Amino acid sequence: MAILVYTENREGKFKKATFELLSYAQEIAQKTNTSVVALSIGNVEDETLKTLGQYGAKKIISVKNAPEFLDNKIYTDIITSVIEKEAANIVIMAHNLSGKALAPRISARLKAGLVSAAVSTPSSYDPFVVKKAVFTGKAFAHIKVNTALKVITLAQNSFGINDPQDQDVSIETFDAGVDTNSKTKLIDTHKITGKLLLTDAEVVVSGGRGMKSADNWHLLEELADVLGAGLACSRPISDEGWRPHDEHVGQTGKIIAPTLYIACGISGAIQHVGGISASKCIVAINKDPDAPIFEVADYGIVGDFQNVLPQLLEAVKNIKNS
Amino acid sequence: MKILVCISDVPDTTTKVKFKDDNTAFETAGVQWVINPWDELSLTRAVEMKEKTPGLIDNITVVTVGPKESEATIRKALAIGADNAIRVDALPKDAFYVASQIAEAVKNENFDIILTGIDSADYNGSAVGGMLAEMLDLTSVSSVSSLNAENSKVTVTREIEGGTETIEAATPFLAIVQKGIAIEPKIPAMRGIMMARTKPLKVVEPADSETLTHIEKFEMPQAKGACKKFDAEGVDELVNLLHNEAKMI
Ligand SMILES: Cc1cc2nc3c(=O)[nH]c(=O)nc-3n(C[C@H](O)[C@H](O)[C@H](O)COP(=O)(O)OP(=O)(O)OC[C@H]3O[C@@H](n4cnc5c(N)ncnc54)[C@H](O)[C@@H]3O)c2cc1C
Numbered sequence: 001m002a003i004l005v006y007t008e009n010r011e012g013k014f015k016k017a018t019f020e021l022l023s024y025a026q027e028i029a030q031k032t033n034t035s036v037v038a039l040s041i042g043n044v045e046d047e048t049l050k051t052l053g054q055y056g057a058k059k060i061i062s063v064k065n066a067p068e069f070l071d072n073k074i075y076t077d078i079i080t081s082v083i084e085k086e087a088a089n090i091v092i093m094a095h096n097l098s099g100k101a102l103a104p105r106i107s108a109r110l111k112a113g114l115v116s117a118a119v120s121t122p123s124s125y126d127p128f129v130v131k132k133a134v135f136t137g138k139a140f141a142h143i144k145v146n147t148a149l150k151v152i153t154l155a156q157n158s159f160g161i162n163d164p165q166d167q168d169v170s171i172e173t174f175d176a177g178v179d180t181n182s183k184t185k186l187i188d189t190h191k192i193t194g195k196l197l198l199t200d201a202e203v204v205v206s207g208g209r210g211m212k213s214a215d216n217w218h219l220l221e222e223l224a225d226v227l228g229a230g231l232a233c234s235r236p237i238s239d240e241g242w243r244p245h246d247e248h249v250g251q252t253g254k255i256i257a258p259t260l261y262i263a264c265g266i267s268g269a270i271q272h273v274g275g276i277s278a279s280k281c282i283v284a285i286n287k288d289p290d291a292p293i294f295e296v297a298d299y300g301i302v303g304d305f306q307n308v309l310p311q312l313l314e315a316v317k318n319i320k321n322s
Numbered sequence: 323m324k325i326l327v328c329i330s331d332v333p334d335t336t337t338k339v340k341f342k343d344d345n346t347a348f349e350t351a352g353v354q355w356v357i358n359p360w361d362e363l364s365l366t367r368a369v370e371m372k373e374k375t376p377g378l379i380d381n382i383t384v385v386t387v388g389p390k391e392s393e394a395t396i397r398k399a400l401a402i403g404a405d406n407a408i409r410v411d412a413l414p415k416d417a418f419y420v421a422s423q424i425a426e427a428v429k430n431e432n433f434d435i436i437l438t439g440i441d442s443a444d445y446n447g448s449a450v451g452g453m454l455a456e457m458l459d460l461t462s463v464s465s466v467s468s469l470n471a472e473n474s475k476v477t478v479t480r481e482i483e484g485g486t487e488t489i490e491a492a493t494p495f496l497a498i499v500q501k502g503i504a505i506e507p508k509i510p511a512m513r514g515i516m517m518a519r520t521k522p523l524k525v526v527e528p529a530d531s532e533t534l535t536h537i538e539k540f541e542m543p544q545a546k547g548a549c550k551k552f553d554a555e556g557v558d559e560l561v562n563l564l565h566n567e568a569k570m571i
Contacts, residue, residue, distance in 0.1 A: 069482075072461075072462045073462070097464065097465045098483075100440065100452070102452070104417065104448070104450070105453070107449065107534070108418065111532075112534065113416075113535040114417065116446070117446055117448070135337075136446060137543075138339040139341070139541065139542055140540065140543065141445070141537050141541070144536045146535060183491060183492065186488070189486075191484060239506075245502055271336075281570050284549070289551070295546070299549065299550050299563065301552050315560075316571060319562075
């Protein structure tokens with residue numbers, strides 16, 4: 001038995017979310033007396049692979065022979081062959097774009113019960129029960145998995161990352177022996193450069209219709225700069241084209257869970273809140289004292305952004321410089 | 323080309339969520355049901371393609387797994403522009419069960435393109451599309467934000483961490499769609515609503531299928547503490563609190 005973690009790389013590097021998955025898997029491994037096996041697909045240097053060991057992987061399986069872009073079918077072939085080879089009983093992936101693409105295919109192929117967007121480690125192992133968010137953050141459900149093999153996708157930022165520890169780890173290069181000719185053809189790739197991705201950001205600065213115009217966004221950009229934050233927006237802002245679609249958060253955009261979320265000129269519509277309610281701390285700036293955003297915020301400033309943002313910027317700069 | 327759009331009947335996104343029977347069941351009393359937002363956008367895109375390029379799309383079918391009550395939502399989909407509908411007469415039990423039912427109902431229909439939403443607004447499973455692709459052995463692309471088709475080829479844009487990719491594939495093909503596929507859902511016109519009443523809606527019996535998971539109980543999130551509010555004069559104090567009390571900056 002083993003816990004298999006799909007450790008996805010981005011351009012040969014592992015991100016925080018991967019270490020979160022390993023820390024999560026490590027706790028489950030301790031509770032169930034098994035060990036953690038990490039699966040890496042694509043080209044990653046051995047030195048980089050080894051870092052997975054610091055977060056709990058005892059063994060790393062590296063499959064280098066794979067399409068360079070995500071092909072759902074081929075990646076499913078690879079992952080399922082490793083599940084079988086390692087006799088894994090629990091498979092863990094991130095609830096991100098590729099986890100959402102792959103976990104259901106794996107689940108259907110191996111008839112393995114899937115819990116998507118899990119928010120904590122299993123509350124019981126026999127029966128196997130895991131808590132997940134439902135109704136877009138408005139509630140949780142405890143899901144019982146009936147099958148011997150379980151697949152879990154972990155909601156972002158729902159588990160603390162362990163301090164890295166040096167431990168022995170073995171790396172095995174494995175050829176899954178699957179046909180790697182994709183039936184899909186990658187025509188073009190567009191990379192967002194020079195900006196912190198929302199899903200990587202610890203702090204997020206977000207603006208809504210109350211910002212009045214795209215021309216006022218520099219106020220949020222400056223604040224984000226000083227805070228090392230990512231930028232987000234409410235849906236009307238991206239619909240209007242004031243900001244790119246990848247910044248839209250909420251029910252129909254990205255679901256994020258940063259440590260700090262600063263919402264400026266956002267009313268706090270239920271569909272917006274669904275995407276941010278798992279944030280550890282929410283600060284709202286709104287000129288309407290009754291705006292619903294204050295019901296979910298930890299801290300609030302009632303005021304006009306034109307007045308508040310420059311002051312906030314100064315105050316944050318002072319703290320950062322002190 | 324024939325398109326299938328999988329639609330789920332979900333509580334309106336503004337619903338105040340409540341549970342009953344000792345938190346083991348969702349309280350449906352007073353709930354307004356709507357087409358799952360992603361599915362509505364998928365359908366909007368399918369109808370757009372059919373209208374904009376005459377001869378490209380011969381037929382748009384919608385399918386749902388749900389009880390008789392979900393027919394109101396199906397009629398809305400027909401009013402938006404689907405040509406016909408299939409309802410598998412069963413209560414959705416889990417994603418695997420739903421995908422199995424759809425697979426069984428459509429496996430002999432030779433759809434060229436199947437569209438499913440990336441998430442459902444109720445159980446947030448993000449699973450039916452991928453499972454269905456696997457069951458029907460179809461090429462699938464997830465997080466699709468644009469879709470175009472010609473002859474037997476589809477071109478999609480999908481979101482990746484930190485960018486987008488444009489991908490081409492041959493039909494039959496399954497796209498799991500997200501934001502961008504269409505911006506605003508199409509509002510049915512009066513004519514559409516009238517026509518929807520007479521469009522074919524086929525009800526099929528559920529196939530034998532297992533479930534892999536079961537919802538044991540629901541739980542509401544803990545109530546948030548009160549918001550500490552300041553006026554514009556209190557910005558410094560707030561930043562101090564964020565630094566010293568919350569240790570956020
Ligand atoms: C199916 C569905 C899905 C949806 N999905 C999403 C989603 O994913 N994400 C999302 O964000 N929305 C979503 N929405 C839309 C949502 O319902 C709201 O319409 C939207 O979130 C409102 O955006 P807003 O807060 O920016 O604008 P508004 O609601 O217009 O709020 C603007 C706020 O700014 C404040 N304000 C105005 N002037 C100032 C000023 N000078 N200084 C300070 N504050 C000021 C106002 O008091 C107000 O509270 C969805 C809706 C539906 C129906």
